[in-house]
Amino acid sequence: MGRYLVTAAWPYVNHVPHLGTLIGSILSADIYARYLRLRGHEVVFVSGSDEHGTPIELEARKKGVHPKDLTDQVHEYNLKLWRAYRISFSNYTRTESKVHKEFVIEFMKKLEENGYIFSQEEVLPYCERDKTFLPDRFVEGTCPYCGFERARGDQCDNCGRLLHPTELKNPRCALCGSKPVYKTTRHWFIDLRRIQDRLLKWLRDHRELPENVKKFSLNWVSQGLRPRSITRDTSWGVPAPFKGAEGKTIYVWFDALLGYISATKEYFMKSEGDSEKWREWWWNREVKTLYFIGKDNIPFHAIIFPAMLMASGDPYVLPWRISATEYLMYEGQQFSKSRRIGVWIDEALEIAPADYWRWALARMRPEARDTNFTWKEFYRIVNSELNDDIGNFVHRVLTLIKNRLDGEVPEVRSLADEDKKFVEMVLSEARKAMEELDVIKIKAATDHILEVARAGNRFLNERQPWKLLAEDEEAGRSALYAALWAVKTLAHLLAPFTPDAAERLWSMLGMEGSVHEAIWDEWLDKPPKPGSKIGRVEPLFTKLPANFLERIDAVIDEARVKAATKRPPLIRE
RNA sequence: AGCGGGGUAGGGUAGCCUGGCAGCCCGCGGGGCUCAUAACCCCGAGGUCGGUGGUUCAAAUCCACCCCCCGCUACCA
Numbered sequence: 238m239g240r241y242l243v244t245a246a247w248p249y250v251n252h253v254p255h256l257g258t259l260i261g262s263i264l265s266a267d268i269y270a271r272y273l274r275l276r277g278h279e280v281v282f283v284s285g286s287d288e289h290g291t292p293i294e295l296e297a298r299k300k301g302v303h304p305k306d307l308t309d310q311v312h313e314y315n316l317k318l319w320r321a322y323r324i325s326f327s328n329y330t331r332t333e334s335k336v337h338k339e340f341v342i343e344f345m346k347k348l349e350e351n352g353y354i355f356s357q358e359e360v361l362p363y364c365e366r367d368k369t370f371l372p373d374r375f376v377e378g379t380c381p382y383c384g385f386e387r388a389r390g391d392q393c394d395n396c397g398r399l400l401h402p403t404e405l406k407n408p409r410c411a412l413c414g415s416k417p418v419y420k421t422t423r424h425w426f427i428d429l430r431r432i433q434d435r436l437l438k439w440l441r442d443h444r445e446l447p448e449n450v451k452k453f454s455l456n457w458v459s460q461g462l463r464p465r466s467i468t469r470d471t472s473w474g475v476p477a478p479f480k481g482a483e484g485k486t487i488y489v490w491f492d493a494l495l496g497y498i499s500a501t502k503e504y505f506m507k508s509e510g511d512s513e514k515w516r517e518w519w520w521n522r523e524v525k526t527l528y529f530i531g532k533d534n535i536p537f538h539a540i541i542f543p544a545m546l547m548a549s550g551d552p553y554v555l556p557w558r559i560s561a562t563e564y565l566m567y568e569g570q571q572f573s574k575s576r577r578i579g580v581w582i583d584e585a586l587e588i589a590p591a592d593y594w595r596w597a598l599a600r601m602r603p604e605a606r607d608t609n610f611t612w613k614e615f616y617r618i619v620n621s622e623l624n625d626d627i628g629n630f631v632h633r634v635l636t637l638i639k640n641r642l643d644g645e646v647p648e649v650r651s652l653a654d655e656d657k658k659f660v661e662m663v664l665s666e667a668r669k670a671m672e673e674l675d676v677i678k679i680k681a682a683t684d685h686i687l688e689v690a691r692a693g694n695r696f697l698n699e700r701q702p703w704k705l706l707a708e709d710e711e712a713g714r715s716a717l718y719a720a721l722w723a724v725k726t727l728a729h730l731l732a733p734f735t736p737d738a739a740e741r742l743w744s745m746l747g748m749e750g751s752v753h754e755a756i757w758d759e760w761l762d763k764p765p766k767p768g769s770k771i772g773r774v775e776p777l778f779t780k781l782p783a784n785f786l787e788r789i790d791a792v793i794d795e796a797r798v799k800a801a802t803k804r805p806p807l808i809r810e
Numbered sequence: 811a812g813c814g815g816g817g818u819a820g821g822g823u824a825g826c827c828u829g830g831c832a833g834c835c836c837g838c839g840g841g842g843c844u845c846a847u848a849a850c851c852c853c854g855a856g857g858u859c860g861g862u863g864g865u866u867c868a869a870a871u872c873c874a875c876c877c878c879c880c881g882c883u884a885c886c887a
Contacts, residue, residue, distance in 0.1 A: 633846040
């Protein structure tokens, strides 16, 4: 038994998360956290709302409210959504929490004490009308290379050239359109150069990082790290604790990354009233830490975060595994809040239950390349995989036992050879699912779950227990017992993926307790208990209506309307 | 432009590290079964493995160059 700290990237709460955010970090992490618990490990699973930063400040300003009003509402709403999606957080907190802010301040002071912080003057674009410094991408203008009129200060979206805001012709503030001026300001930097060698060695020797993360990071670090600014001229955020930095805040990324630690601290404070216990997890080399993120986040988790931990001088455990997904596309396009492309996770729940989304998104998890979410694929996964393959197999077996054996799990002296062979095959698929999960191949694991159901269907067709029972009762009972064993195996395997359905199946099987507490290492090989009574049998899943795809536009519209009424006022459209 | 990832039947994917008849799911065509949620099972058709060149007895797999998609490039998060 080990200790695992599972983390999911913190959603940025300028809006409700979309499906890509869900599978990219939080749902993947949840499936994994559930899996680890089912393997008997001690798990702390944390995440939280990422609240600071310019985009939220501006969004709030646009709505005429304080940023905290906005993030209060979105945070509370997201909490409800995570519950609805059965995300099994130990703690889902926020960057505005007291524990977090204090932690960040202490941590930053430590970096300064250790000599990793220095300050330097910079000349940055400033909007006098909005009274704010503008991040590069908030300066718009005409691209000096291709003439595109809506080029951003960091990059031209038309020709792809990297730009600097001073290069833009007719520069203007992206918010109000007025011409920015340049003002001198002082910022504080973390000197990553001093950690470069340690970081390089750590990356090189790392055996658990996936290829894509490792290569990318090694390459980046070997090219030489530069100091990185960690303060911003804004009041929205964690106050920068450095001497002379009054009125400035910590750059949102550095604050958010430390949330993994502060969330753990807060968890033990809340659950055990212990404000020191977090160190048993973070200052402990035996603890394995996992990070579930999207591919755009690799540098922050594989370079900057470990660098910060090293620079602290404290014995922090460095990332053990970082699972970076590619992107989920929506019908061939990027999800986009501003262009209203995609489905948001509250809207999704108005279309299908959480279990269906959890399974479908796991099946579409972009593990190797960007993956396209299509309604056609969603429909196929729900109707043909969940219902036809899994749900119907379960239903076949349970109704047979209900109708032919009085709903009682049969006593079988010894399984017939072909039944034994089938059970062995089922258990071997379960082991394969575990092997895939052990290396965080979540999608591949679901293949083995489906294979159990498919093999089960094949087995029923071949053995025809309904016929056997009439010809040779003992043989029929043996076959049904084997089939039931497969159903029980499915209940275990489905638990991390479709927790509600797995639990319902568990009780249909007449099992006691919760499937989520049945540790696989102890339970998976256990045969169904003869004599126990099958509970009320009902379909595990139901299909999406046959005309679902035809009327998908209407379905989405209805879902949007319904979801909108439940949203807090500041994010209602 | 540089760096990382990816391109495999109509769609979704495995295989690539370590070369040996290109595997699986959906869809499609045909058949079977009747326990079950109009389900399930079997058989079949469908591939210039992004392109070109090379190494090799043999290349999806190794090498070189090129094309396309995504991400990052240090002030979006």
